[in-house]
Amino acid sequence: MIAITTSVFELFKIGPGPSSSHTIGPMKAGFNFNKSTANLKLETAPDSIEVRLYGSLSATGEGHGTDRAVVAGLLGYRPDTVECEFLDSLADRSSHQFESGDISLPLSVNNVVFAEVENNFPYSNTMLIRLKKNDQILFEQEYYSIGGGFIKWKGQIPKVPNVPAHPYSNTQELKNILTTTKKFLHRLVLENETAITGASEDEINIKLDAILDTMKKAVKNGIKTDGLLPGPIGLHRKARSIYLKTDENFNAADKFLIRLNAYAFAASEENAAGHIVVTAPTSGSAGVIPAVIYTLEEDLGISRKMVRQGMLAAAAIGFIAKHNASIAGAEVGCQGEVGVASAMAAALITYANGFRFWQTENAAESALEHHLGMTCDPVGGYVQIPCIERNAMGAVRAYNSYIIATVENRKFHKVTFDEVVEAMAQTGKDMSNKYKETSKAGLAVSVPDC
Numbered sequence: 001m002i003a004i005t006t007s008v009f010e011l012f013k014i015g016p017g018p019s020s021s022h023t024i025g026p027m028k029a030g031f032n033f034n035k036s037t038a039n040l041k042l043e044t045a046p047d048s049i050e051v052r053l054y055g056s057l058s059a060t061g062e063g064h065g066t067d068r069a070v071v072a073g074l075l076g077y078r079p080d081t082v083e084c085e086f087l088d089s090l091a092d093r094s095s096h097q098f099e100s101g102d103i104s105l106p107l108s109v110n111n112v113v114f115a116e117v118e119n120n121f122p123y124s125n126t127m128l129i130r131l132k133k134n135d136q137i138l139f140e141q142e143y144y145s146i147g148g149g150f151i152k153w154k155g156q157i158p159k160v161p162n163v164p165a166h167p168y169s170n171t172q173e174l175k176n177i178l179t180t181t182k183k184f185l186h187r188l189v190l191e192n193e194t195a196i197t198g199a200s201e202d203e204i205n206i207k208l209d210a211i212l213d214t215m216k217k218a219v220k221n222g223i224k225t226d227g228l229l230p231g232p233i234g235l236h237r238k239a240r241s242i243y244l245k246t247d248e249n250f251n252a253a254d255k256f257l258i259r260l261n262a263y264a265f266a267a268s269e270e271n272a273a274g275h276i277v278v279t280a281p282t283s284g285s286a287g288v289i290p291a292v293i294y295t296l297e298e299d300l301g302i303s304r305k306m307v308r309q310g311m312l313a314a315a316a317i318g319f320i321a322k323h324n325a326s327i328a329g330a331e332v333g334c335q336g337e338v339g340v341a342s343a344m345a346a347a348l349i350t351y352a353n354g355f356r357f358w359q360t361e362n363a364a365e366s367a368l369e370h371h372l373g374m375t376c377d378p379v380g381g382y383v384q385i386p387c388i389e390r391n392a393m394g395a396v397r398a399y400n401s402y403i404i405a406t407v408e409n410r411k412f413h414k415v416t417f418d419e420v421v422e423a424m425a426q427t428g429k430d431m432s433n434k435y436k437e438t439s440k441a442g443l444a445v446s447v448p449d450c
């Protein structure tokens with residue numbers, strides 16, 4: 001058993017949209033390169049810097065703003081503090097200066113090469129960042145964007161992670177610990193977070209509030225904004241017009257669903273606009289959990305304390321999916337992004353409503369089960385179609401999964417969360433690469449004029 005050692009705040013990260021593996025990961029790689037060259041001693045002074053993008057970073061990187069993200073990282077910007085306006089300004093190809101130690105080189109998005117989509121690197125989404133003199137490579141780092149904004153690099157010496165207080169690698173082991181220790185799930189996740197990161201419970205709650213407030217801000221901004229989203233599709237934002245329908249003469253059940261949908265559209269449209277969102281677990285799926293958070297707090301009056309606890313339950317579900325399968329569209333398709341987001345959201349709603357672990361697990365299981373096999377085929381390489389509407393579907397399915405899990409006869413629930421995660425991993429392995437964020441099949445091909 002390799003225990004899960006991911007922090008809650010590695011899963012929930014604040015950063016610019018529209019795709020964590022295409023923006024947050026590459027920006028972190030650029031930032032890492034900047035820091036790792038600070039003490040570099042080269043015999044020959046470099047005269048240029050080159051970034052080569054592979055896999056879906058190449059296929060859809062232009063639409064996702066990967067070139068701007070990696071350049072911003074190389075210029076020393078971090079995803080959690082960069083201004084969207086600065087990222088947008090890089091699109092005009094203006095030249096900036098890469099400064100690291102003794103090295104000072106001109107840098108713009110012109111230094112980024114969209115290289116081969118098919119490749120034999122250990123991870124499809126690979127970036128090579130090079131210092132060059134004429135055509136000679138003086139120094140090179142090979143980075144991998146492995147989904148959800150997480151990166152690795154060749155030759156990386158893995159940090160020995162701190163040992164969690166309650167080590168588990170899957171749902172069954174988690175259940176065993178909960179039974180033995182008689183702890184609540186949120187308490188177990190909190191104690192693990194403290195053991196892994198050293199943060200106190202107060203510090204964790206402050207960070208959780210920052211995550212929750214950023215999610216709600218994305219919803220608020222989205223429901224008050226109209227107009228076209230960036231890119232050649234010409235897709236009009238819908239969140240505001242959907243939200244305004246709640247003033248009309250619909251029944252209460254319809255109004256509830258209209259609002260839940262509007263909130264998911266709102267946060268997803270903010271993501272598509274490249275604005276600040278929270279990976280949950282990725283940027284492409286960053287509308288599902290904010291929609292249910294907003295619904296729970298603003299429409300249903302659930303307390304912040306219970307919502308925080310729900311977030312910790314959601315994190316446990318996300319950890320298990322990431323650890324035993326993947327949360328990257330480029331690895332397993334959209335089942336790993338919106339599917340996992342929906343499972344996390346279902347767990348969140350259930351736990352924040354005061355239900356126990358078995359209902360929480362069953363809600364998460366149902367939500368993921370009904371996303372199995374879902375491909376990733378963003379039209380034109382933009383996180384817009386099907387992504388935005390899909391987030392709304394994920395939020396509604398999460399709510400429905402909560403309803404089923406809390407009213408069904410427990411004895412009749414046959415499938416475990418571990419089993420559905422295993423099915424997702426296998427389905428992802430069998431899925432053609434055409435359906436893994438390369439925009440080479442599915443809607444990306446069948447939808448015309450994009």
Ligand code: SF4
Nearest residue numbers: 284329334337376387
């Ligand atoms: S289809 Fe799903 S996995 Fe692919 S970019 Fe859109 S949200 Fe992400």
